[in-house]
Amino acid sequence: MNKKFMIFGAIALGLILGGPAAQAEGSRDYLSIVGSSTVYPFSSVVAEQFGKGGNFKTPKVESTGTGGGVKLFCGGVGVQHPDIVNASRKMKKTEFEACQKAGVTDIAEVKIGFDGIVLAYSKKSKANWQLTSKEIYLALAKRVPDPASPDSETLVENPYKTWNQINPAFPKTKIEVLGPPPTSGTRDAFSELALEHGCESFPWLKAKKESDNAFFKNVCMTVRQDGGYIEAGENDNLILQKLGATPTTLGIFGYSYLEQNKDKVKAALVDGVEPTYETIADGQYSISRPLFFYVKKGHIGLIPGIAEFTNEFASEKAFGEEGYLAEKGLIPLPADERAKVAAEAKQLKSITIK
DSSP states (O other), X not given: OOHHHHHHHHHHHHHHHHHHHHHTTXXXXXXXXXXXXXXXXHHHHHHHHHHHTSSSOOOEEOOOOHHHHHXXXXXXSSTTSOSEEEESSOOOHHHHHHHHHTTOOOEEEEEEEEEEEEXXXXXXXXXXXXXXXXXXXXXXXXXXXXXXXXXXOOEEEOOOOBGGGTOTTSOSOBOOEEEOOTTOHHHHHHIIIIIHHHHTTSHHHHHHHHHOHHHHHHHHHOBOOSSSEEEOTTOHHHHHHHHHHOTTOEEEEEHHHHHHTTTTEEEOEETXXXXXXXXXXXXXXXXXXXXXXXXXXXXXXXXXXXXXXXXXXXXXXXXXXXXXXXXXXXXXXXXXXXHHHHHHHHHTOBOOOO
């Protein structure tokens, strides 16, 4: 058989069986990590430390948002798919099922710590924002109780255009809040922890949580799309730049990012509580959530360094109270929980989401 024909046939077969990535099976010698923009800076620091060890190449970490990252992670097993996904919320049951269907059947979960979600604004602003959960809901929800009769169980498209329409003590400025898109774990957590909580301040809506949960979720967690809430992508730097350019706007991102930019922005108090290391750690600050990463166990042995990277991330020198991630704004887990997480990380214990 003609040699050129044999080579061409081999290439064609490779494409049929899975494309160029399939031909390169086993050829990737670095970790591929995707996911949450909130976890991204922590994961990047661990990746840098891991690479400095000299035993493995520095992992490639990409900020895709939790939802987008999980979709990539659940795409399948093989070097063309990521090994680890960062998440600023737990993996959803539907996502876990999608993973299973695509052959990603063995997944380990590692909880790394806590983060708060802040409503930040420029230090150039003359305002001193102190918001309640109810006011946040009224400012950002798509539908709200009719202001003319809030107890009448009548909903209207959000009529509030300026902050002082919600509270006369607020500035007479346009409601403009920059935040992440629906694929973001930060968006999911903010909707659940801030909007839903504020929605429950109306007794008749709170009652719907038991009687008609689908209705409750739709009303309480759907964000307005008329310009009051502005999707700014997964790039927190972009939000920061816009806050500097327009001091009347507010922006939503993780507490760790606030800590890194305290010279430029400050955070609104929520329900009378300032987001700080202490108030997030002890649960006083209500808009806080745990952070995770998920490991594709099917890539162990295929991609070098998965177990070692996991152990580095879940080590006291990284996610401990005096660890290098605390310096970056990560709120550590309690000592007993950290010990449990570290032990499970060494075992890479598989999870099931029901």
